[in-house]
Amino acid sequence: MLTGPTPSGGEKILQKDDTEPSTHFIQNLIEEDLKTGKYEGRVHTRFPPEPNGYLHIGHAKSICLNFGLAKQYAGKCNLRFDDTNPSKEEDEYVKAIMEDVRWLGFDWEDRLYFSSDNFDQLYEYAIQLIKKGKAYVDELTPEQMREYRGTLTEPGQNSPYRDRAVEENLDLFERMRAGEFAEGERVLRAKIDMASANLKMRDPVMYRVLNAVHHRTGDKWCIYPMYDFTHGQSDSLEKITHSICTLEFEDHRPLYNWFLKELDIYCPQQIEFARLNLNYTLLSKRKLLQLVQEKHVNGWDDPRMPTLSGMRRRGYTPAAIRDFCERIGVAKSNSTIDFALLEHCVREDLNRTAPRVMAVVRPLKVVLENYPEGQVEELIAENNPNDPSAGSRKIPFSRVLYVEQDDFMEDPPKKFFRLGPGREVRLKHAYIIKCERVIKDENTGEVIELRCTYDVETKSGSSMETRKVKGTLHWVSAPHAQPAEMRLYSHLFLNENPADEKECLSSGLNSDSLEIIEKGFIEPFLQDAVGGDRFQFLRLGYFCVDNVDSRSGSPVFNRTVTLRDTWAKIAKKSG
Numbered sequence: 148m149l150t151g152p153t154p155s156g157g158e159k160i161l162q163k164d165d166t167e168p169s170t171h172f173i174q175n176l177i178e179e180d181l182k183t184g185k186y187e188g189r190v191h192t193r194f195p196p197e198p199n200g201y202l203h204i205g206h207a208k209s210i211c212l213n214f215g216l217a218k219q220y221a222g223k224c225n226l227r228f229d230d231t232n233p234s235k236e237e238d239e240y241v242k243a244i245m246e247d248v249r250w251l252g253f254d255w256e257d258r259l260y261f262s263s264d265n266f267d268q269l270y271e272y273a274i275q276l277i278k279k280g281k282a283y284v285d286e287l288t289p290e291q292m293r294e295y296r297g298t299l300t301e302p303g304q305n306s307p308y309r310d311r312a313v314e315e316n317l318d319l320f321e322r323m324r325a326g327e328f329a330e331g332e333r334v335l336r337a338k339i340d341m342a343s344a345n346l347k348m349r350d351p352v353m354y355r356v357l358n359a360v361h362h363r364t365g366d367k368w369c370i371y372p373m374y375d376f377t378h379g380q381s382d383s384l385e386k387i388t389h390s391i392c393t394l395e396f397e398d399h400r401p402l403y404n405w406f407l408k409e410l411d412i413y414c415p416q417q418i419e420f421a422r423l424n425l426n427y428t429l430l431s432k433r434k435l436l437q438l439v440q441e442k443h444v445n446g447w448d449d450p451r452m453p454t455l456s457g458m459r460r461r462g463y464t465p466a467a468i469r470d471f472c473e474r475i476g477v478a479k480s481n482s483t484i485d486f487a488l489l490e491h492c493v494r495e496d497l498n499r500t501a502p503r504v505m506a507v508v509r510p511l512k513v514v515l516e517n518y519p520e521g522q523v524e525e526l527i528a529e530n531n532p533n534d535p536s537a538g539s540r541k542i543p544f545s546r547v548l549y550v551e552q553d554d555f556m557e558d559p560p561k562k563f564f565r566l567g568p569g570r571e572v573r574l575k576h577a578y579i580i581k582c583e584r585v586i587k588d589e590n591t592g593e594v595i596e597l598r599c600t601y602d603v604e605t606k607s608g609s610s611m612e613t614r615k616v617k618g619t620l621h622w623v624s625a626p627h628a629q630p631a632e633m634r635l636y637s638h639l640f641l642n643e644n645p646a647d648e649k650e651c652l653s654s655g656l657n658s659d660s661l662e663i664i665e666k667g668f669i670e671p672f673l674q675d676a677v678g679g680d681r682f683q684f685l686r687l688g689y690f691c692v693d694n695v696d697s698r699s700g701s702p703v704f705n706r707t708v709t710l711r712d713t714w715a716k717i718a719k720k721s722g
């Protein structure tokens with residue numbers, strides 16, 4: 148398993164190699180084909196989603212691979228919806244998928260295809276196979292078909308309807324199309340080999356009766372081609388050169404090739420690669436749909452979802468996701484990637500681009516007893532030390548501040564370099580302060596206020612700044628700070644491999660995956676932030692303004708990712 152950064156320096160294995168970029172096996176295959184002129188030097192790939200759900204991070208791997216190869220070899224990549232399964236919500240999914248592919252940074256230009264556009268052609272192909280004696284109409288019940296199919300160790304048996312005459316098959320298929328049969332009463336099957344070691348080759352179903360309205364063809368059809376009788380022909384019609392898919396399609400390949408050969412049409416090369424698996428994460432549209440329908444999450448774009456729309460809302464950047472997809476590579480055997488690697492990529496990108504600001508999640512009031520009442524200073528804060536062009540801003544400082552509750556301990560251990568009775572810390576961009584007294588709630592004993600003094604001679608950035616203390620805290624000025632809702636997320640599942648959870652998805656759910664902070668405080672200027680704006684809240688993590696629940700002047704902040712690696716570095720330096 149690839150692991151994420153650890154304080155012990157495990158981070159190194161994640162760094163991109165500066166040496167020659169290594170090519171993966173699909174690039175090697177393509178380069179070989181380019182050398183031999185197999186497809187007249189063409190590279191034409193496609194990304195073929197079924198519009199039955201929103202795209203997830205696993206799809207991102209496929210998108211980056213297909214569009215990436217097209218770009219690398221000056222080829223083309225199509226977006227094709229494999230929409231053979233009529234369902235009423237498909238239009239919503241089609242729109243969402245197009246938005247997500249564009250957001251990831253890829254462009255199919257004028258090459259948008261729908262398998263359903265090939266329904267007439269596929270019907271013609273079916274007739275051709277019937278005429279060749281390579282397809283027949285069967286009337287076994289679904290249960291009988293299962294019995295006749297055999298098992299991995301036993302061959303199947305021929306259907307008693309297998310040797311119908313061509314004319315009879317043509318007539319029955321025509322009548323299937325005309326709506327004379329109910330669902331399950333008749334199917335069209337390929338006549339291949341009921342004894343094949345590959346179960347997919349045991350006379351697979353090509354067409355079934357489905358009285359369903361299709362999102363594009365409406366009620367024109369009451370028979371629909373199976374995915375397996377559609378996918379390969381769609382690739383063929385689009386003149387795809389390298390048809391890249393995940394490993395579970397390996398034993399479909401002989402079937403796709405059989406159809407194309409029997410139809411005597413152009414044959415792309417299918418190449419299988421290992422799908423992305425991520426720990427603590429489900430990557431199956433069917434199961435993600437279940438999470439949505441059972442309301443374990445607030446929709447497909449819930450920031451805890453591994454969907455691209457969820458990640459976008461959470462604050463992940465397209466560049467970080469592309470970087471992740473590049474780092475995990477492309478292989479032939481399945482493995483599981485550590486979620487920490489994805490978070491590492493997100494941090495690396497945001498570290499470069501997100502302005503650093505101050506906010507307090509759980510406020511503790513601090514009163515500076517020696518700071519003049521009514522005085523307000525404007526302090527200068529740089530926006531990003533990694534990017535001087537990001538400039539600086541002014542932040543107000545006054546007698547009453549908020550710091551983080553976690554940054555105070557009444558009886559701290561020696562290495563707690565934050566506030567405690569009699570201890571000093573630096574306030575970022577401001578002064579060194581000292582905790583003089585603690586005020587508690589009379590009834591509960593809870594610490595409700597710290598009485599501190601500040602040292603006027605320690606102003607950050609001034610020539611007087613000579614004295615050093617170990618801890619630096621973030622803060623906001625109480626009379627100037629704006630209240631804001633903040634949402635802190637963690638893994639949706641407790642189980643490292645939630646796909647193991649057999650029947651009941653909800654049993655493995657982490658009940659603490661969302662913590663809502665109703666009233667944190669932000670620097671005044673942040674109240675004008677808009678959906679999608681990303682910031683580093685110093686010491687707290689990266690946050691993104693929620694693009695659904697934020698209102699003008701009242702942003703809601705999603706925590707994108709914590710700053711864990713920064714802390715690891717600090718631990719390393721001081722250790």
Ligand code: ATP
Nearest residue numbers: 195196197205206208209392393422423430431432
């Ligand atoms: P799901 O199981 O989530 O429904 P799927 O494979 O049925 O996934 P499709 O819409 O058919 O979803 O997938 C479109 C493309 O994305 C296919 O080429 C598929 O192989 C690829 N893909 C899907 N999941 C992954 C994954 N986890 N890793 C890499 N590629 C994936």
Ligand code: MG
Nearest residue numbers: 196197374432
């Ligand atoms: Mg699928």
